[in-house]
Every structure is written in C-alpha cells, then in structure tokens.
Amino acid sequence: MSMERTRVRMLASIGWLGLLAIGVCACATPQLPEVSPATKRELVSGEALFGTEVAPADPIAIQNTSPEMERFLAPLFEIDSRRERLRQLVRHLAEVGLLNARYDERLTLSAAATLEAKAGNCLSYTNMFVTLARRLGLRARFQRVAVPPTWGIDGDLLIRSNHINAVVPNMRNTGLGQEFVMDFNYVAPESSHERWLVTDAHAFALMYANLSVDALMRGQQREAFAWLKRTLIEDPDNADHWVNLGVIYARAGATDLAEAAFTLAYRMTWRRQSAMAGLATLYRQTGDAERAHYYEEKIRRLRARDPFYHLAIGRAAYDKGAYEDALPSFRRAIQLRPRTGVFHFMKGLALLRLGDDKRGLRGLRMATRYGQVDDYALRYRSDLEEFLDVDADDPNARTIARVSSGFDLYERPGFAETRID
Structure with missing residues (x-):
C-alpha cells in the first residue's frame, strides 16, 4: 500500500513573542523555587484568576x-x-x-x-x-x-x-x-x-x-x-x-x-x-x-539551530508584507538545512515581492528540486498566481510559469487520493 x-x-x-528579544548569559545556574503540593492544587484550581474554582470542562x-x-x-x-x-x-x-x-x-x-x-x-x-x-x-x-x-x-x-x-x-x-x-x-x-x-x-x-x-x-x-x-x-x-x-x-x-x-x-x-x-x-x-x-x-x-523556527519568524514577517525583514530568517533556515524545499520556496517568494526576479526564480527552482512544498504552494497560491498574471510575452512571466508548474496549485488542501497497490 x-x-x-x-x-x-x-x-x-504555547510561548510568547517577547522571547524574541534575546540577551547574553552572565550568571550562574539560577535556583528555581520549590513547588509545594498546596501550590500545585492552587495552580489547577483557577480561583486566583477567576475568584472561584473553575470546574474542568x-x-x-x-x-x-x-x-x-x-x-x-x-x-x-x-x-x-x-x-x-x-x-x-x-x-x-x-x-x-x-x-x-x-x-x-x-x-x-x-x-x-x-x-x-x-x-x-x-x-x-x-x-x-x-x-x-x-x-x-x-x-x-x-x-x-x-x-x-x-x-x-x-x-x-x-x-x-x-x-x-x-x-x-x-x-x-x-x-x-x-x-x-x-x-x-x-x-x-x-x-x-x-x-x-x-x-x-x-x-x-x-x-x-x-x-x-x-x-x-x-x-x-x-x-x-x-x-x-x-x-x-x-x-x-x-x-x-x-x-x-x-x-x-x-x-x-x-x-x-x-x-x-x-x-x-x-x-x-x-x-x-x-x-x-x-x-x-x-x-x-x-x-x-x-x-x-x-x-x-x-x-x-x-532556536538558533532550529530552521523551522526561523521559517516561522520569516513567514510572520512575510505575511505582514515585511519582505525585507523576512529574508534573513529564510536565509538562516537554508543555511541550517539547505535541502529543504520550503525554505527556498519562501525565500523565492520574498525576493519576487522585492522585485528581484532573477534570484526569486532561482529560489523557486531550488524548491522544486528538493520538493515537498505543495502545501506551501497551496497556502501561497495567490502570491504565485499574481506573478503568473502578467504579460505572456514577458520572458520572466514564462519562466515563472515553468517553475510554478512544479507545484500542485490547483488541488485544494485536504487529503489526497489513496492508492492501494
């Protein structure tokens, strides 16, 4: 099968974005407090937050x-x-x-x-x-x-x-x-x-x-x-x-x-x-x-060694339109794991958004080479289609069309067909 x-x-x-402001370690291992059974009971009570104990759902x-x-x-x-x-x-x-x-x-x-x-x-x-x-x-x-x-x-x-x-x-x-x-x-x-x-x-x-x-x-x-x-x-x-x-x-x-x-x-x-x-x-x-x-x-x-963390930070910037800010995160992800297609895909999109067609197309080509990016192509389908919706006589437009044909843009997100051999 x-x-x-x-x-x-x-x-x-869950974490907090406040953690992104990183300092430099300058202290010995700090001592954490002891957590008594009474404190543990207080934690799960919820009374400190809501005035009365919260019943479990x-x-x-x-x-x-x-x-x-x-x-x-x-x-x-x-x-x-x-x-x-x-x-x-x-x-x-x-x-x-x-x-x-x-x-x-x-x-x-x-x-x-x-x-x-x-x-x-x-x-x-x-x-x-x-x-x-x-x-x-x-x-x-x-x-x-x-x-x-x-x-x-x-x-x-x-x-x-x-x-x-x-x-x-x-x-x-x-x-x-x-x-x-x-x-x-x-x-x-x-x-x-x-x-x-x-x-x-x-x-x-x-x-x-x-x-x-x-x-x-x-x-x-x-x-x-x-x-x-x-x-x-x-x-x-x-x-x-x-x-x-x-x-x-x-x-x-x-x-x-x-x-x-x-x-x-x-x-x-x-x-x-x-x-x-x-x-x-x-x-x-x-x-x-x-x-x-x-x-x-x-x-x-x-986190410096986690390429997927850098991808998330880059995507957050990209989705806000801060394409220049997104690029360092995508580049760092590629440095850490160069043969992962999604990193090249997002870098390529950001470069295209910034008007750097040559390097943007190179990023998309690298993404198709390493594969496993169809879910991202679906998520950012409108971005890709925006670049496709240009003058058909433009050599760049034809190049983007060829590169984009490596992505499955027109299957909606969902479970693909299962083949039973």
Missing part, C-alpha cells in the same frame, strides 16, 4: 461509535482476514471521501463527529481511524513522531505544532510489513525520526489541549482554563500542558503561579525548551534580568 499524504498539524504548546465522547459509524463499517465486519479488513477500511475511507476531506487545524472533533462532518484536524482524523480500526478488531494505537516542529504566530502567542499518527502493530504475515502506519500528513516522516507509542489518555489530553489553545486564541480565558484542567486530569505528566497553564497565568499577571507552572514543566522532562521560554519571558517582564539572561541564552542557542 502506498499513500499520498497531506500535511497536518497539532497544537501542542466536561469530557467529550472521543471514541464513542455512532449509528453512522456502524453503517460505515457494516460491509467490513464479515471479512475474516486482518490484512484484508485493514486494506478495505482504508479503501472505504477513500471511496467516501474521508481521505480527501476538509482539513481545519482548529477543528478538534470526536471520532463520530469527524466522520459525520468529514472535517477536522490531524488529531481528529487520527482518532477517527484508531476508533474505526479498533471497532474492526484491529489493535490500532496512537504514535507520536519527533518530526521537526512547525511554528505559528497568533497575536502574542508563539504556537509550536507537533505530529501524531496511528499505527497497527504486529501485522506480520499480512503483506503490510511489521506494522501499518496511517499518517495523515503530506510529507511522510523520515525513518530516522524518533517515534513512540502513547496511551489513549495521552492522545485524549492532546485533544483537550487543542480545545484549550483554541479558546485562548479566541480570548476565552475561563473556557481555556476549563479545557486545560480537563487536559491535566487526563495526563498530568505531560510538561507541555503545564507550560500552557503557566502562559495563562503569566498573561493574567499572576507571576508567582506562572513561575510555579513553568518550574513544574521544567523539572518534568529533558525537552525543556517551552518551559525555559516561559521562564525567560516571565523573568524579563518582572525585571529579573539575571534569570532572564540565563534562560534567554539557553533558548537562543536552541
């Missing part, structure tokens, strides 16, 4: 089946072979359009709602597949994949997106290899990327965390807190969730509680970048320059 994949994202943790029926799901699966129940059952499930998903459905990164739905709406985000579609596969007796699991994170910016929030997929292990003697991976992603994760199975509680908590982040982006603080409280009930050991709690407190000016939440996150995992980002920004805002310098320098070193 081979699949065309479409790029998807999952909201995971009601759980949603994440994997409950519906009559529509049963009808969808009915033709598959009589198949004896696990291999054929799995193959026919994927084929059936393609036939009804669920592998070419609407992708909405802010739409987190249960399995039944995703099937009914034919819409959702990465986590929604992955959960739908896991639910359907399990209903057919297949041992489907959630799997996290350590792909380089993508970054997005929304107001004063810096949002890091990660990746999750579904795996059906122990598929020996099925013709599908040791395991079957269902990945709703345009670009298949590289085999070198670390991956690990996660519990249902971990995956469900990520869904609730998505709902919390979405509420925060809408300015609904109490709703965001309620969803995050539900998140922590499901999975209290994921440091990202405590970082998000720290951001909520910090934005409300509750600095002591924000520090406590970031400290808990920092001590939970060696993947401390988000927690350090929160501490750095918090200390900078409260005037603790020495501690701020320490964490800012650690963050600077980490």
Whole structure:
C-alpha cells in the first residue's frame, strides 16, 4: 500500500513573542523555587484568576461509535482476514471521501463527529481511524513522531505544532510489513525520526489541549482554563500542558503561579525548551534580568539551530508584507538545512515581492528540486498566481510559469487520493 499524504498539524504548546528579544548569559545556574503540593492544587484550581474554582470542562465522547459509524463499517465486519479488513477500511475511507476531506487545524472533533462532518484536524482524523480500526478488531494505537516542529504566530502567542499518527502493530504475515502506519500528513516522516507509542489518555489530553489553545486564541480565558484542567486530569505528566497553564497565568499577571507552572514543566522532562521560554519571558517582564539572561541564552542557542523556527519568524514577517525583514530568517533556515524545499520556496517568494526576479526564480527552482512544498504552494497560491498574471510575452512571466508548474496549485488542501497497490 502506498499513500499520498497531506500535511497536518497539532497544537501542542504555547510561548510568547517577547522571547524574541534575546540577551547574553552572565550568571550562574539560577535556583528555581520549590513547588509545594498546596501550590500545585492552587495552580489547577483557577480561583486566583477567576475568584472561584473553575470546574474542568466536561469530557467529550472521543471514541464513542455512532449509528453512522456502524453503517460505515457494516460491509467490513464479515471479512475474516486482518490484512484484508485493514486494506478495505482504508479503501472505504477513500471511496467516501474521508481521505480527501476538509482539513481545519482548529477543528478538534470526536471520532463520530469527524466522520459525520468529514472535517477536522490531524488529531481528529487520527482518532477517527484508531476508533474505526479498533471497532474492526484491529489493535490500532496512537504514535507520536519527533518530526521537526512547525511554528505559528497568533497575536502574542508563539504556537509550536507537533505530529501524531496511528499505527497497527504486529501485522506480520499480512503483506503490510511489521506494522501499518496511517499518517495523515503530506510529507511522510523520515525513518530516522524518533517515534513512540502513547496511551489513549495521552492522545485524549492532546485533544483537550487543542480545545484549550483554541479558546485562548479566541480570548476565552475561563473556557481555556476549563479545557486545560480537563487536559491535566487526563495526563498530568505531560510538561507541555503545564507550560500552557503557566502562559495563562503569566498573561493574567499572576507571576508567582506562572513561575510555579513553568518550574513544574521544567523539572518534568529533558525537552525543556517551552518551559525555559516561559521562564525567560516571565523573568524579563518582572525585571529579573539575571534569570532572564540565563534562560534567554539557553533558548537562543536552541532556536538558533532550529530552521523551522526561523521559517516561522520569516513567514510572520512575510505575511505582514515585511519582505525585507523576512529574508534573513529564510536565509538562516537554508543555511541550517539547505535541502529543504520550503525554505527556498519562501525565500523565492520574498525576493519576487522585492522585485528581484532573477534570484526569486532561482529560489523557486531550488524548491522544486528538493520538493515537498505543495502545501506551501497551496497556502501561497495567490502570491504565485499574481506573478503568473502578467504579460505572456514577458520572458520572466514564462519562466515563472515553468517553475510554478512544479507545484500542485490547483488541488485544494485536504487529503489526497489513496492508492492501494
């Protein structure tokens, strides 16, 4: 079985743009405060922010089946072979359009709602597949994949997106290899990327965390807190969730509680970048320059080596029309990872916007050479088409048309057709 994949994202943790002002480290390792059980209880209460304790959001029926799901699966129940059952499930998903459905990164739905709406985000579609596969007796699991994170910016929030997929292990003697991976992603994760199975509680908590982040982006603080409280009930050991709690407190000016939440996150995992980002920004805002310098320098070193972080900063400038400001970020991303097409693509667009057709076209050619940029071509389709909408006798116009033909501009975003060999 081979699949065309479409790029998807999952909201995971929040930072602040204030962290972009980096200082120089000039201090020894600062001591973080101890977080007592009483302080931890106060953190998850919400009373300090809202005057009364915030009840957790009601759980949603994440994997409950519906009559529509049963009808969808009915033709598959009589198949004896696990291999054929799995193959026919994927084929059936393609036939009804669920592998070419609407992708909405802010739409987190249960399995039944995703099937009914034919819409959702990465986590929604992955959960739908896991639910359907399990209903057919297949041992489907959630799997996290350590792909380089993508970054997005929304107001004063810096949002890091990660990746999750579904795996059906122990598929020996099925013709599908040791395991079957269902990945709703345009670009298949590289085999070198670390991956690990996660519990249902971990995956469900990520869904609730998505709902919390979405509420925060809408300015609904109490709703965001309620969803995050539900998140922590499901999975209290994921440091990202405590970082998000720290951001909520910090934005409300509750600095002591924000520090406590970031400290808990920092001590939970060696993947401390988000927690350090929160501490750095918090200390900078409260005037603790020495501690701020320490964490800012650690963050600077980490982010300086992250090409996708530079891509996000460049895109934020580009989307505001600051094309000159965007170029250094795209160039730095290329220096760090020269064979990644999206960096050349964005650099090429910025140069075209600045009137440098020769170097802009060179950037687009490099993007087509390295590939895996169709999702960006779709996102910036109007930009490309603007350059195509010029005098057809202009040699530059013809060159741009030839280069742009390397991008899939006219397929709408969504899951591509699945081929079953």
